[in-house]
Amino acid sequence: MARSFPDLVLGIETSCDETAASVAKRMDSAMGLAPKLLSNVVSSQLEVHKKYGGVVPEIASRKHLEAIIPVINEAIQTAGVGPGDLSGIAVTSRPGLVGALVVGVSTAKALALAWNLPLVGVNHVLGHVYAGFVDSAPKFPFMALVVSGGHTVLIHMLSHTQYQVVGRTRDDAAGEAFDKVARLLGLGYPGGPAVDALAKRGDPNAVKFPRAHLEPESLDFSFSGLKTAVMVFMEKAKRQGRTVPVEDLAASFQEAVCDILVEKTLKAAELYNTRRVLVAGGVSANSRLREMLTDSSQRLGVEVIIPPISLCTDNAAMIAIRGLYLFEEGVRDDLYLNASADSPVS
Ligand code: KG4
Numbered sequence: 001m002a003r004s005f006p007d008l009v010l011g012i013e014t015s016c017d018e019t020a021a022s023v024a025k026r027m028d029s030a031m032g033l034a035p036k037l038l039s040n041v042v043s044s045q046l047e048v049h050k051k052y053g054g055v056v057p058e059i060a061s062r063k064h065l066e067a068i069i070p071v072i073n074e075a076i077q078t079a080g081v082g083p084g085d086l087s088g089i090a091v092t093s094r095p096g097l098v099g100a101l102v103v104g105v106s107t108a109k110a111l112a113l114a115w116n117l118p119l120v121g122v123n124h125v126l127g128h129v130y131a132g133f134v135d136s137a138p139k140f141p142f143m144a145l146v147v148s149g150g151h152t153v154l155i156h157m158l159s160h161t162q163y164q165v166v167g168r169t170r171d172d173a174a175g176e177a178f179d180k181v182a183r184l185l186g187l188g189y190p191g192g193p194a195v196d197a198l199a200k201r202g203d204p205n206a207v208k209f210p211r212a213h214l215e216p217e218s219l220d221f222s223f224s225g226l227k228t229a230v231m232v233f234m235e236k237a238k239r240q241g242r243t244v245p246v247e248d249l250a251a252s253f254q255e256a257v258c259d260i261l262v263e264k265t266l267k268a269a270e271l272y273n274t275r276r277v278l279v280a281g282g283v284s285a286n287s288r289l290r291e292m293l294t295d296s297s298q299r300l301g302v303e304v305i306i307p308p309i310s311l312c313t314d315n316a317a318m319i320a321i322r323g324l325y326l327f328e329e330g331v332r333d334d335l336y337l338n339a340s341a342d343s344p345v346s
């Protein structure tokens, strides 16, 4: 008979190009203790997709199929537990590449049935927020910015199960903009880390790229104009026979993205009357963004929570931890749980 209050959860993540599994342990949340990670295994498909300049969905699904069982085995073994010690399974069920999600969801359902464990589906975007719950459990309410290759969204988090999306990108996600600009600059995929590294040697004020503020009170983002501005600038410079150091272009573009991300996040915190901000998702690994957030935290006295870099990009630790909290709140799914490509934050 499955226990009703899981305290050792296996998390599974296959929404894009990382096959990941993790075991997280519930500590005493009444004492404010954060969950403890017993293992965190990520098998990246990066090298496979690199040559195509982006993730190829069909290849991603096939690679997940090859990796999923070895990755889960490794996560359980590294945690020093056996399947019989587990008390629940959490799996990313939405949003993402549907063929990739299906691999994780089907595996999780099969294991839940075989091992007689409760199952819960986790929204990947909300999952990212829980990368900030590893060494400390942030207090509610807080304003979360999830900024990744597929999403740029501001979520007012009131509790594990109550939250409201208060801003989102109207076009490209910030990570997508990093990847597209990296391609323009002739850098590899994924572009974010490459732009970040190059920008360290560039002048962020070399080119004043536009910042899309949108309507005065808007908490939405827009990055497609910025990407076009970089393209137009490069074409014009080329026509005029001017050379602009690629380091300066990278630094100026990155500055524009980070400026707007920080400005809107702080504005959202102010509008919703909270002095706590959590920033997560792949782009939160960006060194300039982390620097700006730390600066504003000190200047404005806002508490800023940013996960360690290893937990910013896709992983299953964040899924296991959100799963722990969802189980604690009594949330469960049955074996009809399905993968969904583009469900909203829910
Ligand atoms: O969270 P993630 O691994 O996957 C999604 O859920 O999308 O985020 C991947 C995105 C990519 O667009 C990548 O270029 C970006 O995060 N990224 C970065 C950095 N590291 C990863 N962007 C800027 N600076 C970085 N250091």
Ligand code: ZN
Residues within 6 Å of the ligand: 124, 128, 148, 149, 281, 282, 313, 314
């Ligand atoms: Zn992600």
